[in-house]
Amino acid sequence: MKYIIRIICISIFIAGCFAGQTQSPKHEFRGVWLSTVANIDWPEDKHDSEAKKQADLMNYMDTLQAAGINAIVFQVRPACDAMYQSPLEPWSYWFSGTQGEGPPADSLWDPLEFAVTEAHRRGMELHAWVNPYRAVKDPEMADSVYFISDQHISKQHPDWILQFKSVHILDPGKTKVREYITKVFMDIVNRYDIDGLHMDDYFYPYSGIDNEDSLTFVEENRSIDSIDDWRRDNINLLVQAVSDSINIVKPWVKWGISPFGIYRPNIPEGIEGFDAWAILYCDPIAWLKAGSVDYITPQCYWPFDGGQDYGTLIPYWAKIAKKYHRHFYPGQALYRAASDKFPNGEIPRQIRLNRDMDGCDGSVFFTANNFYSNPANTIDSMKQDLYILPALWPVLPHQKGRPLSPPIVFSERNDDTVTLFWEPTPEAWGYVVYRSRTQSELVKQPGSIAAVITDQNGTFYDKTDEQWFYAVTALNNYKLESRAGHAINDFVVPCRPAYASEEKRCMITFKWEAYRGAEDYHIQVSTDKHFDFIVYEERLLSATRLVKKLNRGYTYYWRIKANNNDVWSPTWTFIR
Secondary structure, eight states: OHHHHHHHHHHHHHHHHHHHHHHSOSBOEEEEEEOOGGGSSSSSSTTSOHHHHHHHHHHHHHHHHHTTOOEEEEEEESSSOBSSOOSSSOBOHHHHSSTTOOSOTTOOOOHHHHHHHHHHHTTOEEEEEEOSSEEEESHHHHHHTOOOOTTSHHHHOGGGEEEOSSEEEEOTTOHHHHHHHHHHHHHHHHHSOOSEEEEOSOSSOTTOOOSTTHHHHHHSOTTOOOHHHHHHHHHHHHHHHHHHHHHHHOTTSEEEEOOBSOSBTTBSTTOOSOOHHHHTOOOHHHHHHHTOOSEEOOBOOOOSSSTTOHHHHHHHHHHHHHHTTOEEOOEEEGGGGGSTTSOTTHHHHHHHHHHHSTTOOEEEEEOTTHHHHOGGGHHHHIIIIITSSOOBOOOOTTOOOOOOOOOOEEEEEETTEEEEEEOOOTTOSEEEEEEESSSTTGGGOGGGEEEEEOSSSOEEEEEOSSOOEEEEEEEOTTOOBOOOEEOOOSSOOBOSSOSEEEEETTEEEEEBOOOTTOSOEEEEEESSTTOSSEEEEEEESSOOEEEEEOOSSOEEEEEEEETTTTOOOOOEEEEO
């Protein structure tokens, strides 16, 4: 009876392990918006020293990496200004406190270049987040708090500006405006090693538009009769132009947009709220249908149930994105987890729904500073459960490129450190290092990912006194993996599919591969994984098979080594 109960418990435990693995996919986009407008996230204070700004940015990356995040969406163009060394637009007021003023003359640092380097060093993607049309945020405050630089587009081309009480924007209907925005965006794509370009949803103003662009409509209507349809087409033309431009110069750079989370009221049925299609003139379905975006991140900033039910919106967006073979990463309101607008456990529940939904490929969280405050213990849930296993990025079905050749990997042990070596290739974005107790399915399990390496040293150090199987894959710029290059092991490898199997009654058969040059083999069997209590030990000459009688009702651990290298194999477990 005790034996049956033991088997049942073990089966439940194993089932639980596999259930956890299915809930934590190997490929999942885990992004965070890192905001710079109004210094929401960074810099903490626009008057901080350059060293403080750099340290704060690295602290963000360390904090996000520790929570399992694999992509940072870094805001670099808040309002026709720049958080980087731009030849086209002035430095942002939110960078230095004075629009047009960047780092000191003796400083060579560029925040975007710095962010790309630091993100990649941590095995994370960096997406440059750009606002398309906003030129002046809070115009009344701009007049009284900070001045607009003479280099700013609103001073260079005042005829391009539409003025509203809360915001001044570039006129989306002007051909020259679309060309200018595309030029600014492509300057970023061309000069920086970004992984993605990300545009937010500040198109026409949230407060609505009346006839401010009526003259542009008369002059550049492109034979479109309806001004509403023309406005939507203005946005669509910009989206397509940026997509076409990226695909010409760097087709691996992902082009994504984060529209408002509701397409239209009552779409899908029962959904209530703001009509982004009619007010912002935002039509993400048209982008998906045209294939002019690689991914969409609708800002689904609501909980389950109610008029903006998260549980209704996610299946809708997932179905549409899957239909048009594009990725969908819903935007999630981490900041609302800190308020009474979200019940406890809301964000983890949303992540689980995302994973259950075919066509949903990850999440993007707003905003980065919430990862310090850990609202409703959500970050703890990520670290200890949801994101405890690392994840690679989903590969876009239409942008795979050609897989690189698998690395040729060698391993070397020195005391308590294993060093892996491979010849790097300049075409590789990076390398994924795997380690596992078993060689079977090594590169398919997310729990086997040991590191993502982006430098070109071709080296990985693993401080361990245990034995592991290792493999390395090369990632191309599209993040498509090569076949695995398995490390040449310096320990004995069991036969597959079974290395310890029960033949009859209490007899157990151990099998292992012949180790070239071995004079004999040394096998140990123990009831504890540290091998403090050895129940069986033997040296065998040349044989690669051993039959042994072992008592039932125990968990056994066994290992083997060839005497000529004196290195134990990984430890394997079986139940009797």
